[in-house]
Amino acid sequence: MNKRAVAVLFGGNSSEHEISRLSAASVLSHIPRDRYEVVMVGITKDGRWFYYPGPVDAIENGDWEKNPGNRPAYLSPDMAAGGLVIREETGECILPIDVVFPVLHGKNGEDGTIQGLLSLAGIPFVGCSCAAAALTMDKIYTNMALESAGIPQAKWTWCRTFDYKKDPEAVFEKVEKALGYPVFVKPANAGSSVGVGKAVDRAALARCIEAAAACDERILFEEAIVGKEVECAVLGNEEPVAATVGEIVPCNEFYDYEAKYQSESELHIPARLAKETIEEIRRLAVEAFLALGCEGMARVDFFVREADGAILLNEPNTIPGFTSISMYPKLFEAAGLPYPELLSRLIELGLERACR
Structure with a gap:
């Protein structure tokens, strides 16, 4: 039986880079190797892609980046490529890929960006479509x-970071009128509770908004x-x-x-x-x-x-x-x-x- 080539993507340019490494190491340790040929692709925090041929246990702590066998790599949006483009000293080669498992949390992983690239490339992938992910x-x-x-869900409202910077009092009043205290403050686009805070009064609300605003341009408020x-x-x-x-x-x-x-x-x-x-x-x-x-x-x-x-x-x-x-x-x-x-x-x- 021919094994399917599965590319597992991990790391990424995200605040959840470390968690992605932990998740990917666990996935790679449990994926049935008798059914699938696994290709590991690591993405550094600054967004560089590498084909990684080393041991799984070096992924969790980030030591995978030091592996001398790493090769720069990328997924081409050209459907004719059909796989991972790897840069060798003698030139580029293509490693065929049947399906991609993007074990990427947060921005640039579960927000539709990688899904859009894979859709352009014509490579099947695990998880939601580009639209659903976004x-x-x-x-x-x-x-x-x-x-x-x-x-059914909790009561909520929202604002732009721009609105808050322009008129903080108006945002305070909007939140207090709609939800009261305590209230949860969340950046619109951040995963795993990054930038999330709980405000019990106006002073705390201001601090939570500042933290959320550092993560995104839009802010969600929800009743506790x-x-x-x-x-x-x-x-x-x-x-x-x-x-x-x-x-x-x-x-x-x-x-x-x-x-x-x-x-x-x-x-x-x-x-x-x-x-x-x-x-x-x-x-x-x-x-x-x-x-x-x-x-x-x-x-x-x-x-x-x-x-x-x-x-x-x-x-x-x-x-x-x-x-x-x-x-x-x-x-x-x-x-x-x-x-x-x-x-x-x-x-x-x-x-x-x-x-x-």
């Missing part, structure tokens, strides 16, 4: 789409929900399925970047919820997945409000973490789909979509 990466547009689809934070993993193309629901008990005040990746938050699989609530979350996760045009995979995050048990969608993540502590693979493993089989299914879904 939509789900932008929290403001995501909220608009979910609101249009009638999917008191309740459980839960996540649901979705897999598929036209007929997606949801795994069980997992619950997070953050080690910090809320599930910020540190709580996700640098500390030990408490996880419960399945979530400590009534069976009926879990089934409704699974249903809403699939509904949101389809409403946003997702394909392949997504982790859909929810709140279950303490006061009345209301289920409110928080946000989707179309390239969820694949580290050793990440919820997405853990949820499907709990549902009876082992990590290697999950990866194989994702790869086949990418190839299946390209054949449509």
Whole structure:
């Protein structure tokens, strides 16, 4: 049986570069090598691409960049190329690629940019289309789409960074009138809670806006929900399925970047919820997945409000973490789909979509 050539992209010019390395090392350690020929492509923080022939265990700490076998490489938008262009001392050669698995978090990875390049190149890839990736990466547009689809979520509003700099008082008043305190402040386009803050008064709101404004030109404000934070993993193309629901008990005040990746938050699989609530979350996760045009995979995050048990969608993540502590693979493993089989299914879904 001929093995499919799978290019795994990792690193990237993003604030989540380090997390991408951790996720990619985990993916590369579990991908079924009897079925797939794996090609590793590392992208440095300053955006340089390299074909990497070294050991997987050098990826997590960044030592892969020192490998003497690294060769500059790139994906050509020319469909005739059909693979990874590698620069050797004697010239360029093309390594054919059947499918790409972009294990890239945050900007330039899950925002539609790499998906657009792969679409131009005519190379199948794992995960959402360019349009769905761009939509789900932008929290403001995501909220608009979910609101249009009638999917319940927290109350929210937004502003441009330009608006805040021009008239801070007007933004303060807008947020206070619409949401009150406490309120969450988020950059529209940043993943893994980068730049996210919780404001309990106007002084804190100003600090949170400044932090969010450093990450993006548009800022989202959401009411603070008191309740459980839960996540649901979705897999598929036209007929997606949801795994069980997992619950997070953050080690910090809320599930910020540190709580996700640098500390030990408490996880419960399945979530400590009534069976009926879990089934409704699974249903809403699939509904949101389809409403946003997702394909392949997504982790859909929810709140279950303490006061009345209301289920409110928080946000989707179309390239969820694949580290050793990440919820997405853990949820499907709990549902009876082992990590290697999950990866194989994702790869086949990418190839299946390209054949449509």
